[in-house]
Amino acid sequence: MPIKTEIITIGDEILQGQIVDSNSAWIAQQLLLLNIAVVHIATVADREDAIIDAFEQAKQRADIILVTGGLGPTKDDITKRTAANYFGTNLVRDELVLEHVRGIFAQRKRAMPAINQMQADVFQNGEVLFNELGTAPGLWYTHEDKSFVFMPGVPYEMKHIMSQHVLPKLASVADQGHIVNIYILTAGIGESHLAESIQDIEADMPDYIRIAYLPKLGMVRLRLTGVSNDAEALRAEMQVFANNIKARTNEYFVTFGDVDLEGAILPLMHSKNYTLATAESCTGGTIASRITAIPGAGHVFKGSVVSYTNEIKQKMLSVSKHDLEMYGAVSEQVVSAMATGALKSFDVDFALATSGFAGPDGGTKDTPVGTIWIALATKTTVITRLFHFQNDRNINIERTSTQCFLLLWQELRNLGC
Amino acid sequence: MPIKTEIITIGDEILQGQIVDSNSAWIAQQLLLLNIAVVHIATVADREDAIIDAFEQAKQRADIILVTGGLGPTKDDITKRTAANYFGTNLVRDELVLEHVRGIFAQRKRAMPAINQMQADVFQNGEVLFNELGTAPGLWYTHEDKSFVFMPGVPYEMKHIMSQHVLPKLASVADQGHIVNIYILTAGIGESHLAESIQDIEADMPDYIRIAYLPKLGMVRLRLTGVSNDAEALRAEMQVFANNIKARTNEYFVTFGDVDLEGAILPLMHSKNYTLATAESCTGGTIASRITAIPGAGHVFKGSVVSYTNEIKQKMLSVSKHDLEMYGAVSEQVVSAMATGALKSFDVDFALATSGFAGPDGGTKDTPVGTIWIALATKTTVITRLFHFQNDRNINIERTSTQCFLLLWQELRNLGC
Structure with missing residues (x-):
């Protein structure tokens, strides 16, 4: 028993x-x-x-x-x-x-x-x-x-x-037979769409392999769990299903493993000798702290400027006074300049930047609370995204951070990683 | 009922x-x-x-x-x-x-x-x-x-x-009578010492007022809870006990209110128009993110440099190459220089800095994993503290952040806040 x-x-x-x-x-x-x-x-x-x-x-x-x-x-x-x-x-x-x-x-x-x-x-x-x-x-x-x-x-x-x-x-x-878990991290696809797209794979699984959906802001982890006295045979059988799911989810598949996006990104970047920095306004250091929570982060991550004032954006990230005055701190122009500024200041291959109103205070008529710009700068391009979040301050910060990791992940994929 | x-x-x-x-x-x-x-x-x-x-x-x-x-x-x-x-x-x-x-x-x-x-x-x-x-x-x-x-x-x-x-x-x-809670935040004193020092005050409380000890790394919150149909009379009675506890705990008393140290520090600094910045190595942005999690943080907090390399410590925080080579990044000299560097770069009244080996990798024979220096720079002085933590990476980071807030809190008290 x-x-x-x-x-x-x-x-x-x-x-x-x-x-x-x-x-x-x-x-x-x-x-x-x-x-x-x-x-x-x-x-x-x-x-x-x-x-x-x-x-x-x-x-x-x-x-x-x-x-x-x-x-x-x-x-x-x-x-x-x-x-x-x-x-x-x-x-x-x-x-x-x-x-x-x-x-x-x-x-x-x-x-x-x-x-x-x-x-x-x-x-x-x-x-x-x-x-x-x-x-x-x-x-x-x-x-x-x-x-x-x-x-x-x-x-x-x-x-x-x-x-x-x-x-x-x-x-x-405990002499419980062996439990085998295989984790599949997906990002950018909702739980229902994911479930629908792999419905037939799920239906084909035997009773002794269970699947669980573990959604988190912006990500869904799948866990396949099986129990058997022959762990090796079970793992091989489960890996077939896992590979099918990987093939089916295609561009939404991130990695096998029980990790978050940042936990998948860091070893990948390390393997390519890529370096990373962040310039954070509304996320206030959360992206940096999520990265540095991972052991060995220093192989990839060089640092961050948390710029909570316009002066710091100018001084440490070389954002122009003109852009700040013309477009406001929460704008595509400024978040792009923050990212390219961080790219240069930290001399890295990739730089993420955030600027937005996380709430509950701040915001203007044209740029209400929840408006958040993010940018990813590389040596050849700057990609931006705009979000309108409607949650409380800490959820907005968390979501923004995850979206930054997703943007970085997608760009690494585009570069053939 | x-x-x-x-x-x-x-x-x-x-x-x-x-x-x-x-x-x-x-x-x-x-x-x-x-x-x-x-x-x-x-x-x-x-x-x-x-x-x-x-x-x-x-x-x-x-x-x-x-x-x-x-x-x-x-x-x-x-x-x-x-x-x-x-x-x-x-x-x-x-x-x-x-x-x-x-x-x-x-x-x-x-x-x-x-x-x-x-x-x-x-x-x-x-x-x-x-x-x-x-x-x-x-x-x-x-x-x-x-x-x-x-x-x-x-x-x-x-x-x-x-x-x-x-x-x-x-x-x-719900027509449940009124519940009254009074929170008392203490820092720098352990749960048992706190309990012993207020033993007699606790013994004097009537049955309908309960006390709970809510310890967290480096802090203990006390909660007095009472229920009555006459909330005002109850609150007045409870406040007498709370004031006695405040007087008894003396230098360990932080504030009345259901907040963490950083939640107590920010409004206090705001009321004095004090400004704050951080220079974070081993804490990797965690101090900044804990500060910016609080709505209105921007009134006090100007930003942070997360410096995960020696080059960034030199470039953005003006740490001298000499100090880095002579004493190593995890040293009293370097953490002091980081704090004074941040004080100047961000042009603030107070700057906190951290440098240490959070683990599991890193460390040297003389400076093993868990060795962490923190510093607080003001316009007139630099205060440092050395810790030897023995926990996992994330607990070490959390503890270090709390110790920074405690150091800042104590200095604000010394300055008569």
Whole structure:
């Protein structure tokens, strides 16, 4: 029987929308690599009855229940004592953990508050998952043949305990056959059109290969997933379908792989020794930060000028005063000049530029909020695009950035990459 | 009886960690403003049995069940027909919606795929929540005295339907007393120390005022929450506690309000007519993008140079070749020169600079990955800080950015802001 897991996140701050639960996605990704399914994710309040109900329901669905949150030293963190009551066990102080917690405070040259002693309390007859990075240890407790694993909600501490302790234990019990995923990144085609165009390929797939559509602003990723004891044969079979989809989607196909556009662009540019820079007005550095989030970005990316004033556009990007006065900062002329200015200043092969009103303020009668120009300069040409977005500031910024990557991608394709 | 809501997110892509569920946090925030509690959030698979179980359990906990996802036109989207079976109703084609879906394709000058016709199928005897921004309408259906609300998973479409249709309906039925929240942003003090230092203030609070600790890299936000029919009296009572916390936390207190450090810094700088620029190496534009994510950033922020090469550091930030060769790009000398260079180039009052090895590549024996220098230049001084981070690339970048904001904040405080 395949192992089933459930993730329970405890915390009012998530139910009140203060925090986005990114832990669950990370945990699910790691488990997927071991071919362990997450069958349910639940978020519940810092309240005893809610926590106990969640434990009860999770036991019906899953074999292993991964619980994050509520292990802090403050009063609103009640996970540990609620669980101890539910399991019918006691909390006992662990001297090794206490020593470690004291050591952390000593290292930071701070006195340890008395309430932190409680962080060394662990389940009697449970297992301690040592937390080298923080004061709240992970805990593993088996209750009525179900395993409950408790971890702090702080993402990097949770990730550390998962990687060091939980995943190795799970890997040793998981014997789940092999899971094979093939990702196909497309850009510039909507989900429905994509689905329609590959309808027959999808219909031909056997039951044990599933397809998922993962749309994101301007991109759709497809994921083919199969499970088999013969991973190699399965992968070969799946790759045939993937190749058919690649052929069918043609100019919308970007790459095989679980990456975003920028993650596909950078290695391609690197392989051609192409270099890149950006000149960003309305995107305010978001394009640069998406590029530099990728390890090894420095092989391709030389830098960016974020120009939030006309003076900076003139000084650092050589945009002419005439163009700024005649056409305004949000115009085809200025965004083109920004791109060619960046091309020269950074001495690169490709430069992207953005200028627009991301909102909610700004804009004029002729150029309302949501009007955004982008440009791509190469050594031989400048290509521009105009968009009228109608969303909030941050979505407009994100969409504009993606459109820049799409424009760059298309141009790289045109150049035969 | 206060209205209780539950959020159900349907989609394998979330259980497999492909997507972080940010919709739930947004929905919860909006409901909080109406003082409507979210008692549970569940994520379930695109599978009929899982969806039906989730509906059953949600009915036990909540009066209104908000469901997102699985309304797309593709085969993996089964929410609508599963729900129709569960409710014992039929799906009927809605001509108005069909017209609208056709119109969207016409506007984009594309033919409508046949599968999109199904997006006009709605529950017989249900209510249609018109989706002006997309092809999947929202749906409202009352089943055994519980309201089920279905919305697409695409965030901006969901937000639109919530804002235009769902929240107004909920506001008219919610008569929940008033909720009062007071937020207190602290920076530079850990959660435990903070908790210990305000222990007695917390103990003095009545039961109807709750405190939550919301830690984030380098910051802890506190939220006091109370509910009463007399909001004004409650707010006054809560503000006394908040002021006591402010006095107690002293130099760690940043501001009252539900903001991040950068959200506190910008209006403060604006009120003094201070200007800001950044020179970013390892943070790659992240500081600039966090600043420009805030509406009105342009009043304070003039721009950034993202300098990913030594040549750009020399050319745009006037870092000397000598310093780069003698001390290396990741050094106190170079980060100081970057900050003063940005101060001059952008002609601003404050300039932040970063230089470090964010990882996983790079670094030297003396300057390993995780070594990060930051600097703040003002017209009279340059302040530097050195960090040794041990996390992954993106966390190192995020932490470095926050430390820059903290340094700037502390300097603004020293200057009497």
